[in-house]
Amino acid sequence: MRAVRRNPVAYLAVLCVCLLPACSGGPAQDTEIQFWAFGSEGENVKALLPAFERQHPGVRVKLQVIPWTAAHEKLLTAYAGESTPDVCQLGNTWIPEFVTLKAIEPLEPWLRRAGLDSTSYFSGIWRTNFIEDVQYGLPWYVDTRVLFYRKDMCARAGFPTGPRTWAEWDTLCRRIVTAKGGHERYAVLLPTTEWAPPVIFGMQKGSLMLRDRNTYGDFSGAAFHAAFRFYIDFFKRGYAPAALTDVMNIYQSFGEGYFAMYITGPWNIGEFSRRLPPALQDVWMTAPLPGPDPGRPGVSLAGGSSLVLFSRSPRKELAWELIRYLSAPEQQIMFYRITGDLPARVEAWQDSALATNIYARAFFEQLKHVAPTPTIPQWEQIAMKVQDFAELAARNKMTVEESLSALDRDVDRILEKRRWMLNVR
Amino acid sequence: MFGSSRARALLIFLGPALLAISVFFFLPVLAALVMSFTDFDIYSLGDIRYARFVGFRNYLQLFNDPLFWKALGNTLYFLVVGGPLSVAVSLGAALLLHSRLVRFKPMFRFIYFMPVVTTLVAIAVVWRYVYHPRFGLLNAAMGALGFSPIDWLGDPDWAMPALIIMAVWKNFGYNMIIFIAGLQNIPASLYEAASIDGAGPVQQFFKITLPMLAPTTLFISIITMIGYFQFFAEPYVMTLGGPMNSTLSIVLLMYQQGFRWWNMGYSAALAFVLFAMILVVSVIQTRVQKQKGDLL
Numbered sequence: 001m002r003a004v005r006r007n008p009v010a011y012l013a014v015l016c017v018c019l020l021p022a023c024s025g026g027p028a029q030d031t032e033i034q035f036w037a038f039g040s041e042g043e044n045v046k047a048l049l050p051a052f053e054r055q056h057p058g059v060r061v062k063l064q065v066i067p068w069t070a071a072h073e074k075l076l077t078a079y080a081g082e083s084t085p086d087v088c089q090l091g092n093t094w095i096p097e098f099v100t101l102k103a104i105e106p107l108e109p110w111l112r113r114a115g116l117d118s119t120s121y122f123s124g125i126w127r128t129n130f131i132e133d134v135q136y137g138l139p140w141y142v143d144t145r146v147l148f149y150r151k152d153m154c155a156r157a158g159f160p161t162g163p164r165t166w167a168e169w170d171t172l173c174r175r176i177v178t179a180k181g182g183h184e185r186y187a188v189l190l191p192t193t194e195w196a197p198p199v200i201f202g203m204q205k206g207s208l209m210l211r212d213r214n215t216y217g218d219f220s221g222a223a224f225h226a227a228f229r230f231y232i233d234f235f236k237r238g239y240a241p242a243a244l245t246d247v248m249n250i251y252q253s254f255g256e257g258y259f260a261m262y263i264t265g266p267w268n269i270g271e272f273s274r275r276l277p278p279a280l281q282d283v284w285m286t287a288p289l290p291g292p293d294p295g296r297p298g299v300s301l302a303g304g305s306s307l308v309l310f311s312r313s314p315r316k317e318l319a320w321e322l323i324r325y326l327s328a329p330e331q332q333i334m335f336y337r338i339t340g341d342l343p344a345r346v347e348a349w350q351d352s353a354l355a356t357n358i359y360a361r362a363f364f365e366q367l368k369h370v371a372p373t374p375t376i377p378q379w380e381q382i383a384m385k386v387q388d389f390a391e392l393a394a395r396n397k398m399t400v401e402e403s404l405s406a407l408d409r410d411v412d413r414i415l416e417k418r419r420w421m422l423n424v425r
Numbered sequence: 426m427f428g429s430s431r432a433r434a435l436l437i438f439l440g441p442a443l444l445a446i447s448v449f450f451f452l453p454v455l456a457a458l459v460m461s462f463t464d465f466d467i468y469s470l471g472d473i474r475y476a477r478f479v480g481f482r483n484y485l486q487l488f489n490d491p492l493f494w495k496a497l498g499n500t501l502y503f504l505v506v507g508g509p510l511s512v513a514v515s516l517g518a519a520l521l522l523h524s525r526l527v528r529f530k531p532m533f534r535f536i537y538f539m540p541v542v543t544t545l546v547a548i549a550v551v552w553r554y555v556y557h558p559r560f561g562l563l564n565a566a567m568g569a570l571g572f573s574p575i576d577w578l579g580d581p582d583w584a585m586p587a588l589i590i591m592a593v594w595k596n597f598g599y600n601m602i603i604f605i606a607g608l609q610n611i612p613a614s615l616y617e618a619a620s621i622d623g624a625g626p627v628q629q630f631f632k633i634t635l636p637m638l639a640p641t642t643l644f645i646s647i648i649t650m651i652g653y654f655q656f657f658a659e660p661y662v663m664t665l666g667g668p669m670n671s672t673l674s675i676v677l678l679m680y681q682q683g684f685r686w687w688n689m690g691y692s693a694a695l696a697f698v699l700f701a702m703i704l705v706v707s708v709i710q711t712r713v714q715k716q717k718g719d720l721l
Contacts, residue, residue, distance in 0.1 A: 073684060080470055101471035193667065377467060381686045391669055395581070413486075417468060421475065 030060045033318055034085035036075075039068040041089060041141070041305065044338045045326070052325050059318055079103050084310040086319035090137060091305050092128040097377035098308070099131045105309040106134045110320045116327070120345055124302040124370035131375050137306030138327055139344035141335065144300045144370050145196055145263050146362045147287045148272065153260035162261075162287035166230060169290045173239040176260050186259040187239040189250065190231070192394050195387035196301060197263055201227035203371050204291055204298045210411070214376045215419045217411030219386075220404045228393070228400055230292075235394040242394050251275035254284070263289065265303070269359045270340045286362035288369070302370040304344065342367075378414050385410050461693035470687065483694035493695070495670050496678040499585065503674065504653045507589040511649055512642065514597040519604030520634075534605070538598040545595065549662040552591050553578070578664055581671035588659045588672055596652075600645045607641035608634070647710045654703050675699050 037045050042065030049061045064085070066074050072094065078084045079101055090098065098104045107129075111117060118126045121139055129137040149162050157175035159168060173187035190197050202209055207223035210216065218224065234240040241259070253259060255276050262268075272284055291298030307323045309316055325331060332343035333351045342363055343349065354360050373379050389403040398406070461483055463469075469476035487493050518537055522530055540548065555562045556577035564574040577587040611634065619629050635642075657676035660666050666673035666681070675695065683692030 076467075076470065076687070097467060100468060103471075388670065391667070395669060397669065417464060417466060417475075420477075421468065 030058050031315060031318060032060050032062045033087060033315065033322055034062050034064070034313075035322060036064045036066060036085045036088040038066050038071045038089055038305075040339060041341065042066065045335070047338060048326065048331055048334060052322060055325070056318070056321065061322060082312065084312050086310060086313040086315060087322050088308055088310065089140060089305045090308045092125070092137075092139075092303060093373060093379055095129055095137050095306065095308070096131050096375045096379070099134075099136055100377050103311060104136055105311050105313075105316065106136060107138060107309065108135050110309070111135060111138070114320075114324055116324075120347065122302075122344070122346065122367045122370065124299075124372060125304060125344060125367065128302050128304075128372040128375065129306050137308040138323055140305050140307045140326060141332075141339075141341035142344045142367060143265050143267075143303035143305075143342065144363060144366050145200060145265055145289065145303075146300065146366045147261055147289055148254075148264055148268060149261045149285060149287060150254070150257065150283055151285050152283045153257060162285070163290045165290050165294050166292045167294075170233075173234070174237070177238055185257060186241050187261060188234055189253075189259040189262045190234055190240040190394075192242065192391040193387065195383040195390070198228055198231045198386055198390045199373065199383065200263070200289065200298075200300055201231050203301075203373075204289070208374070210374050210376075210382075210415075213422060214374050215415050215422060217382075217408040217415070219407045219411065220401075225400070225404060227292075228390070228404060231390065232393050232400055236396075255280050266340065266342050266360075266363055269357075272359075286359045288362050288366040297365070297369045299369045299371045300366050302372045304342075306344075376418065378418065381414055382411050385414070457693045457696060460690055461697055463690045465689040465693075467687040469689075476690075479690070483691050484698070486691065487694055487698060492670065492673070492678060493675075496673045496675045499670075499672060500654065500656055500674045500676075502585055503589060503592075503656045504650065506586075507592055508646065508649050508653050510589065511593045511596055511653075512600065512646055514593055515600035515645070516604055516638075516642075518597060518601045519608060520630075522601070523605055523608045534602070537601055540595045541598040543595075545658050546662055548591070548595055549659075553663065556587055579668055581669045584664055584668055584671045588663060591663070592653075592656075592659050596649075600649065603641060603645055604638065607638050611637045643710075643713075647707070650706060650710065651703060654699070654706070 035045075035049075036042075042063065046063060049063060053060060071091075075084070075088070075090075075094075075098070079098075084103060090104075095104070116138070122142060125139045125142050129135055129139060147162055151160060153176060154160060154162055154172060156179065157172050159172045163169035163172050176187040177185065199209070202219075202224040205223040205227040207218065207221060207227060209218055209224060211218040211221070219228070235242045250262065251271065252275075254262065254272075269286070273281070276284065289298040289300050307326060309319050309323065313319050326335075327345060329343075329345050329347045329351075332345045332348040333353065335341060336343050336348065336351075337353055342360065343354070349355065349364055354364075373383070385407055389398070389407045392398045393400055393403040462478060462480060463476050464479050464483070465476045521527060522533055522537075527533070554560075558564060558574055558576040558579065561577070563577065568574060575583050577583050615633050615637070616629060619633060624632065655676050656674040657680065660672040660674055660677050661680075664672045666677050676699070679692050679695045679699070682688045682695060
């Protein structure tokens, strides 16, 4: 060893010899399934994997956890570098993009063999994975937006269980902001850094947002126009603060009663329980979103993640087994217990953990009324444009009409490539 | 004979460096230039047939894009207000620390230099609290003086000043050190002669200190200018370009177009426009420096 340490060449030679077995893979190794998952889902899915490995001797799942902020870039880079995993978690809105790249596998044959179909899932969520008549992903966990509200403030204004319709919502907001006494307050928090509220209102009014096979913007259309006006009125009438930094800490402001309602997702059930002081734990509740028409519930976004099979995977059989395993109701319940992510399988909701959670009930109701955003790769870019112009209009820098026609113009430009590819003129 | 062995030696010594710089610099720059004339995007990544040569369309679109002009305006705003302010603050701090009346100089130098070596993300976290409209330190201090509170990061008119203040605070320490070095190089005899001739401190500053610091000032302003042109990290961590794109800079726009939306062609065009602007400004500054150099 002395000689080796002195002589760099000998040292390198020894190093190479040591590393060789690692390069060649070693003798009779287990089959490895490459599985990529993001953020806290990735951290937590670890706990479900040993049971899968026990059921499949000789198979190992190699999990790679990627932060959400880097996930999109990493997947595209992996695609360009031909090093995609076998199985991956994919945000619902990303699926069209990877379908366009022909990176992921149609799941129909596998689903048929496993006897799985849309009846086991929430239909709106199922449709997010259905691109141009082909099913590409299996929903893993679901996510949608509901109304979080303060029972005390809404009850004082006459709506103890939250508003059911847009008209009721408007009345409720007016009563909250005009109530005498107390401190400065708003009725709703609608952060202008979120595209979800205007888009949800548009979908509730029945707008598809795009037209002609998703090749042109349809934001100036009557349905979206009405919805957008409804959204802007929250700011115009002083129901919602137009500047976001007022409420840098949402939980603190909600606790102080600075605002009474907030449209947000399931992750905030845990956050509200953790961050609001014990004295306030009884005053908040969740409700499905109000809709524009009486007697018809308002739709919300179909969000969440699906599991997909990559086309380049050389071991699709096994990879599919992993997807099937993670989608079984028992695993879905287990995953909910660890992460708080809501299960995509409807059966899983009968489990006591979920059935007894009073805050999850609104989500279950809402999930029956969710719709996907347009399933095209450019959607996120379009959503950011919606957000930009919604902010301009909310701050009164542009009129509703001006901002919508500018939005259509920008969206048409984004979709130029799509028109060319589909030969739409 | 001599020539060929010399050529071989040149090749051996320069070859690796040239190869590396070609592969990792010239080639990508060339590829980016070609790309800026195509509409390379996410579709093209899947199938190269979906990339089209579009001539100067990206550039034309760029000049017709209100967002580009907004970003350019913001970048120039940051440059024109933040640059001179940063230099002035550095000079002021350097003069203070150079004064014979100040004690504990190393300690102050250390304190003023600290923000330069602190990561921007950590600074951003603290400054977001400083700028908080309801509980922030700054608004509390201004409230005590009778000013009404300002929504620093949420108000489109105030977001840029807020970022400028933060950037100046973070960066002045570096230039201050260079100014101190410059001040220490001014011979004390000049000041002695001046005071014998009856010049006051103000006259001494304008007639001796400033002219003697001219080369240092020029160096600092060029470096600051180039750095501020590439204004990116501050809005990226503090505001993401908002509110209402009032802090969107050219580099941030380029980043969004390229790595968020994969409009690589458009983003490449933007990069070349920025390159051209920095080149022009640098050439002008070098010219000015040369003339000044001749004068001195």
